[in-house]
Amino acid sequence: MVTIKEIAKAVGVSSGTVSRVLNYDQTLSISEPKRQAIIETAEALNYATPRARRSAQVQPLQIAMASHADVSARIAVIHFLAPNEELVDPYYVGVRLAIEARCREYKIEIARVFNPDVPVDPSLLAGLSAAIIVGHHPRAEIESLARTCPHLIMADYNPRMPQFDCVRADLGEATVNILDSLDRAGYGRIGFVGGYELMDNDALMHGEQRCKAFIEWHEARGRYKPQLLALGQSERFGQNLRLETGYQQARTLLALPERPDAIVAANDNMAIGTYRAIQEAGLKIPEDIAVIAFNDIPVAQFLVPPLSTMRIPGELIGETAVDLMVERLNGRDYSKHVTIPTQMVWRGSARKP
Template sequence: MVTIKEIAKAVGVSSGTVSRVLNYDQTLSVSEAKRQAIIETAEALNYATPRARKNALLPPLNIPMASHADVSAHVAIVHFLAPQEELVDPYYVGVRLGIEARCREYKIEIARVFNPDVPVDLAMLTGISATIVVGHHPKVEIEAMAKVCPHLIMADFNPRMPQFDCVRADLGEATTTILDSLEQAGYRRIGFVGGYELMDNDALMHGEQRCKAFIEWHEARGSYRPELMALGQSERFGQNLRLETGYQQAKSLLALDTPPDAIVAANDNMAIGAYRAIQEAGMSIPDDVAVVAFNDIPVAQFLNPPLSTMRIPGELIGEVAVDLLVERLNGRDYSKHVTLPTEMVWRGSAKKPPLT
């Protein structure tokens, strides 16, 4: 069994650094090159996380014989984030690790991993048994991939194309849960920081699940104020849910004549950026403004104050995507849409509602 100490020796860093990198601690000061070297070395040495070691002690899965026989199955992962972008977003690292771990259990080879640094060469998908599409992709890209690959599985994204399997969390429902809770806790002027793609028109600009749910919740109460929505824009959706965007958009909300008393961030990274903007404004969290976000990445609990966030099961989403893929390879000829539950984790960045 490979140890953290052996990985540290191979890379030339301390065991503590390796542990913090593999646990996605974003507070660690380490170069991206070194961080990537640690992750790649761990993967090359087949380092098993505590969870994987625990699973190894369990009885083997009762996998259908067809999947055992089809050891030549090749799976492609088409990711909406470039490798360097994924490294700074532990949530999507978790989704990918869930896919890879489940593929190993099924003895399925991951043939290639595509990323948006270069256009996807559709010819390279020829002969691929199935493709797991991670994150937000335009409909035209999905349709093009479907022409050359027999099975597409959507992970953490529902393209509103019912013919394809998908697994995700209901971010709209999760947003409503957050807003209901903030209202119960006494917050009345709630802001939102999120993002959209430059290619989106005005209708689609507000069509992202969290954004749409935020608007609908306020409109139902007659309290919607457009100035309390701050949306970053970029060429790709994944590029605008970053620390920098959260910082800039939170600054714009705090500059209002009447700033919000709570900010909902589209993910934890944006919330970290919002923390900086609030602190620079000389304001206190949560006394002056509360912050709530999505994902519950490992660093969330170590912020000051610890971040209240909606836990999204990223690794499980990856695992279920592979389960759906295996069902397709074993003959299922109808689509499945799987919605996994979320869980609100209340910490020090917001007042906890009285009924929770």
């Protein structure tokens, strides 16, 4: 069994700090990124606190359905990332951990966790009360699941299907805020590294929210240059936004005759790859080129220089998804679309406007 001491060593804190964080000690004074790093490390090492182990033994909560019958709530969490992909993306680890923690509060049993390596068989959802779908899934798959499962809630994704509850951040608006800020800070040639959006297994080149907003913002000002847009295309969306893709696409931008003076990366992982490409080119951040990203994962503040990034509260998205699900189980018969605000965190990788 993994010990608290091993987690403490991995994160660089004391064993007492780890113990207090994992046992939800609200009196502990610790930064939120450090708290999140402890939780994510514990999860990655498959550590379960005594409190969590006791919670797992509690009988599921009896939730009143619209029919006024009492049933035990058992749900599925259907994730768009495989376990190894999630492990290298702390943002989605945070979303899932928040879902699991909120379910424990409600005494809801999570029946199964699916991933892309295991095809989702709709019949496996039979008898479950609801399913929370995390991230991008094809429309046809969502429609198929809906025929078996009475309630589907989308977390961190809007499939443009208004009949389903969804909770997410407005990445388009967040992108506009970043670009407005860079413009005010004096950056005039801004590049973008991101990925295609995949809709029903077809690549929609400019459909991803951040990419679409980037293009529209520049077109509205007569400044759009297609060569400043570098997109990675993979079989699945989750494989588009990785460190390796950020590195490769940033190299493309840096090879231009006139390189950008700032690069917006679609997430922090891609920004880390972008850092490497810039450093290999003998350039300095932010003196030669600025880098800005999305998510604010714990490692962002420890890069050199620390990364300026748009904080997306993945934990709140996960918690809200469970709250929406409970409302549905308690009889709400109309859909809700919830937008969680983002917050820009300025650090050393770009000039603050």
